[in-house]
Amino acid sequence: MIQLEHLYKSYDEGPESHEVLHDINLSIRPGEVFGILGSSGAGKSTLVRCINLLERPTKGKVIIDGKDVTDATGKKLSALRSSIGMIFQNFSLFQQRTVLRNVTFPLELNRTPREEREQRARRLLTLVGLEEYADRYPSQLSGGQQQRVAIARALANNPRIMLCDEATSALDTTTTVQILDLLRRINRELDVTMVVITHSLAVARNICDRVAMIDGGDIVEMGPTEELFSDPHSDILKALIASDGAQNRRDTNTTDSTTEEEK
Ligand SMILES: Nc1ncnc2c1ncn2[C@@H]1O[C@H](COP(=O)(O)OP(=O)(O)OP(=O)(O)O)[C@@H](O)[C@H]1O
Numbered sequence: 001m002i003q004l005e006h007l008y009k010s011y012d013e014g015p016e017s018h019e020v021l022h023d024i025n026l027s028i029r030p031g032e033v034f035g036i037l038g039s040s041g042a043g044k045s046t047l048v049r050c051i052n053l054l055e056r057p058t059k060g061k062v063i064i065d066g067k068d069v070t071d072a073t074g075k076k077l078s079a080l081r082s083s084i085g086m087i088f089q090n091f092s093l094f095q096q097r098t099v100l101r102n103v104t105f106p107l108e109l110n111r112t113p114r115e116e117r118e119q120r121a122r123r124l125l126t127l128v129g130l131e132e133y134a135d136r137y138p139s140q141l142s143g144g145q146q147q148r149v150a151i152a153r154a155l156a157n158n159p160r161i162m163l164c165d166e167a168t169s170a171l172d173t174t175t176t177v178q179i180l181d182l183l184r185r186i187n188r189e190l191d192v193t194m195v196v197i198t199h200s201l202a203v204a205r206n207i208c209d210r211v212a213m214i215d216g217g218d219i220v221e222m223g224p225t226e227e228l229f230s231d232p233h234s235d236i237l238k239a240l241i242a243s244d245g246a247q248n249r250r251d252t253n254t255t256d257s258t259t260e261e262e263k
């Protein structure tokens, strides 16, 4: 369980202080796929980076499995970080390392013996469907394959939680669906709780059990995905749903020039 209680975050403390998150309260249940939806600059990345303390909240609490970790340092902080995997839009792979050595990297940091870390990495590469690619370099892979490597690396330490910051934003529709299927499988089979940042309604619909809509650093609404999307209350979500509908109609019109209304 991930709990954020009365969480505030400001950048640049002092007179220039700029508050990016205001009084965020939320509970993410174990085993859930939880979506954070919002437009650019809304504070999504900041919020998620507070969960693994890549950003320190200015005020409020981060509670993981009942333990207040807000002020964790040293070994406690390292243990927290290794129990939480993270993936990004730009994959963030080490270009000078092979696929295998990207996945072994977190295990090198915690001094797992070489044979064990290679075995683990190969098992994870099999899980993400890349067992044949162990000796290639990231630049020799497609975007979707690179994201699979990043997913395998994020799983190296057996995390209970995975944070996905716009993990599919750089990928085409087909590849996006494949990556979301993989994340869903990891959620179910490995029982990893997922926090998925997206600005895409399609991504949220595809994978998220519940969604929080954030706007200007506030959670403006939150609920089970289908419920929220079928009865939105905030202007921002209403606008997002309307523009998504218009986009879908445009897409349909370009692939099939006869619309339902014309038939
Ligand atoms: N390290 C930082 N120092 C100062 N301001 C920052 C920092 N990181 C983010 N901000 C500001 O905080 C606000 C929220 O940024 P954040 O990256 O959390 O938004 P986001 O919702 O993830 O946006 P996007 O969809 O574009 O990734 C923005 O106004 C941004 O300029």
Ligand SMILES: [Mg+2]
Binding pocket: 044, 045, 046, 165
């Ligand atoms: Mg962001």
